[in-house]
Amino acid sequence: MAKETYTSIKSYQFKETPKSVRIAFQVLKYVFLVVCCLVVLIPLVIVLLGSLKTGTEYLQSNVFALPEVPQFSNYITAFTKGHVLLGLGNTFLIEIISCFGTIITGTMTAFVLQRFSMLYTKIVKTIFLIVALLPSISMQVTVFQIVNAMGLHDNYLAPILMYIGTDIVSIQIFMQFLDNISVSLDESAFLEGCSYPGVYWRIILPMLRPAIATVLVIKFVGIYNDFYTANLYIPHHETVSTALYNFIGPYGAQWEVIFAGIVICIVPTLIIFLSLQKSIYSNLVSGSVKE
Amino acid sequence: MSANAKQKRTLGEWLRGYTGQKYLTTFFFLLIPIVLLLIFTLIPAVNMFLFSFQKRDQLGVNPEWIGLNNYITLFTQSEYLSTFKNCLYYLLGSFVQQALALLIATTLCSKLKLANVFKGILFFPYMMNGVAVSIIFRKFFTKGDGIISSEGTLNSILSIFGIPGISWLNDPNLVNWCLVFASIWKYIGFDIIMYIGAIQSISPDIYEAADLDGANGWQRFWYIVFPGIRPIVALQLVLAIKGAASVFDIPYIITGGANGTSTFVIKTIDTAFTYEKVGLGSAMGIVLLLIILIITGVQNLLFKERK
Numbered sequence: 001m002a003k004e005t006y007t008s009i010k011s012y013q014f015k016e017t018p019k020s021v022r023i024a025f026q027v028l029k030y031v032f033l034v035v036c037c038l039v040v041l042i043p044l045v046i047v048l049l050g051s052l053k054t055g056t057e058y059l060q061s062n063v064f065a066l067p068e069v070p071q072f073s074n075y076i077t078a079f080t081k082g083h084v085l086l087g088l089g090n091t092f093l094i095e096i097i098s099c100f101g102t103i104i105t106g107t108m109t110a111f112v113l114q115r116f117s118m119l120y121t122k123i124v125k126t127i128f129l130i131v132a133l134l135p136s137i138s139m140q141v142t143v144f145q146i147v148n149a150m151g152l153h154d155n156y157l158a159p160i161l162m163y164i165g166t167d168i169v170s171i172q173i174f175m176q177f178l179d180n181i182s183v184s185l186d187e188s189a190f191l192e193g194c195s196y197p198g199v200y201w202r203i204i205l206p207m208l209r210p211a212i213a214t215v216l217v218i219k220f221v222g223i224y225n226d227f228y229t230a231n232l233y234i235p236h237h238e239t240v241s242t243a244l245y246n247f248i249g250p251y252g253a254q255w256e257v258i259f260a261g262i263v264i265c266i267v268p269t270l271i272i273f274l275s276l277q278k279s280i281y282s283n284l285v286s287g288s289v290k291e
Numbered sequence: 292m293s294a295n296a297k298q299k300r301t302l303g304e305w306l307r308g309y310t311g312q313k314y315l316t317t318f319f320f321l322l323i324p325i326v327l328l329l330i331f332t333l334i335p336a337v338n339m340f341l342f343s344f345q346k347r348d349q350l351g352v353n354p355e356w357i358g359l360n361n362y363i364t365l366f367t368q369s370e371y372l373s374t375f376k377n378c379l380y381y382l383l384g385s386f387v388q389q390a391l392a393l394l395i396a397t398t399l400c401s402k403l404k405l406a407n408v409f410k411g412i413l414f415f416p417y418m419m420n421g422v423a424v425s426i427i428f429r430k431f432f433t434k435g436d437g438i439i440s441s442e443g444t445l446n447s448i449l450s451i452f453g454i455p456g457i458s459w460l461n462d463p464n465l466v467n468w469c470l471v472f473a474s475i476w477k478y479i480g481f482d483i484i485m486y487i488g489a490i491q492s493i494s495p496d497i498y499e500a501a502d503l504d505g506a507n508g509w510q511r512f513w514y515i516v517f518p519g520i521r522p523i524v525a526l527q528l529v530l531a532i533k534g535a536a537s538v539f540d541i542p543y544i545i546t547g548g549a550n551g552t553s554t555f556v557i558k559t560i561d562t563a564f565t566y567e568k569v570g571l572g573s574a575m576g577i578v579l580l581l582i583i584l585i586i587t588g589v590q591n592l593l594f595k596e597r598k
Contacts (some may be wrong), residue, residue: 025508026402029398029401029403030403032394032395032398033395033398033399033403033409036395036409036413037409037412037413039476040412040413040415040416040476041412042444042448043427043428043430043431043444043476044427046427046430046431046444047427047430050430062447063444063447064447105323105324105327108320108321108324109320109321109324111320112316112317112320112321113321116313116316116317118313118314118317120317121317121321124321124325127328127333128328131328131332131333131336133580133583133584133587134332134336134580135537135556135576135579135580135583137537137539137556137559137560138537138556138559138560138575138576138579138580139332139335139336139339139576140560140563141339141342141559141560141563141564141569141572141573141575141576142335142336142338142339142342142569142573142576143331143335144349144563144564145338145349145351145569146330146331146334146335146338150330161327161330161331162331164327165324165327165328165330165331165332166327166328166331166332171324190309195312196312196313196315196316197316200316200320221418224420225418225419225420225421227420227421227422227540227544228539228540232564240420241420241421241422242422244420244422244423244426245422245544247426248426248429255430258426259430262423262426262427265420265422265423266419266420266423269418269419269420270415272418273411273415273418277411280418281414281484281488282488
């Protein structure tokens, strides 16, 4: 539907504008977009070029100069001494458990809240709506003491439980999706002897697959890019973000190594983006409108 | 006979029935989320409210009730008030960001080759790691980190045009604008995608009708596209205000809040963790929450009127 609209807008043409004006306008559009794209790309290209230079070459050459001989030693330094490899490992460990946990608890919560209408579920639903408004970073002022009291400081469980437990947006996406799955389906399964957990497991969960994909993308990118949770709660277990952040200190003068670290950190994001481009556009938008 | 049997159902039978199962499922399915909600959100929120009337440190030894003093400090001392002012830079920046995003989205929706490539390039920074973006912009703006000619990227570009280098991040008049620029660079892609979605949902029939009436490009935008996407524009502006009130990561990593760049949230975190004034930090958290609640209230009012 959206695609049809798009093509018909594209094929639309002005009737009364003279051709020369039209061409000038068209050229202007491309110039505008190319300038915008250059603004985005130049800082990134500098990083890539810098990461391939040796230390002295980087200091002495212009930022735009191509490396004489592309060097990969910076990448090795970043991977090993800069703990980027370790950071990637830790991040993926947290990612896997948190994403799995979010999907299981999120779908279960959404199933109960959307399907059963009783006082208890209504209260919980309202609380979730209000809680979604709380500013998450400011909340850390008091969350920190609770995590400490639980003895979870510097423990992977702290960020994992937080990622699972404070994700209201995912629950909202699941509930929205459940609105469009007919109730008669689970009722007929129930009448045929399927229990409610069975209905959830055999009918709801498989039908929620597109919503799960949406949540996975948002969640994965969100955790991968999250800096503050890891910085505050697991200061001695570096994630990608904190490893990069900690780079600034000891490698403050070695920008070429820092740049290599940045490139390594961006590559997974780039792969995800290029392979899921279309669904990312629609998923990120649908995820945020619910806020 | 059967009615009698129904009344004398055992507990086990009731649990297997419709209602019983419903309650049991609800209880067990919501157990973990509710426990996590209590630990990580509800209890901290209540604590935050209580602590905001106290003088206390990180360990919470001998907290002292001091009434509204924390709030008075917050609204009278320039150290804290100035962080509100810094948020205004981001608010202004986000208006520019919305206008630019709308312009780009409109351009991308017109007859154009490579529209998807442009869209992809402009969107990608939104997905990038915030720390990476911040470090990139530190280098983009910093002057003379190197010994001989390793200028910041921006100064190197300016030197091509013969403009002498400027120390962007050291100049208190420029530094906040630099941070705003970095923030627009990272977040504009999201707005572009939102606006493209809104523009594409306008029915093509309306364009054809306007075409028959001989509307020009500007008229098309002002009388068809803009009214069609007005709800999204309004929503985006509300999100922009909320975003400006809670700016954190880019200034925190690029300047650490130094040189007059501290935002309200950075100040909150510094107050609570660096200076260990948990009471004051909590009061700041409550103030931010109130600001967000007010904006959300206004947003709900506006959108209800539209409907």
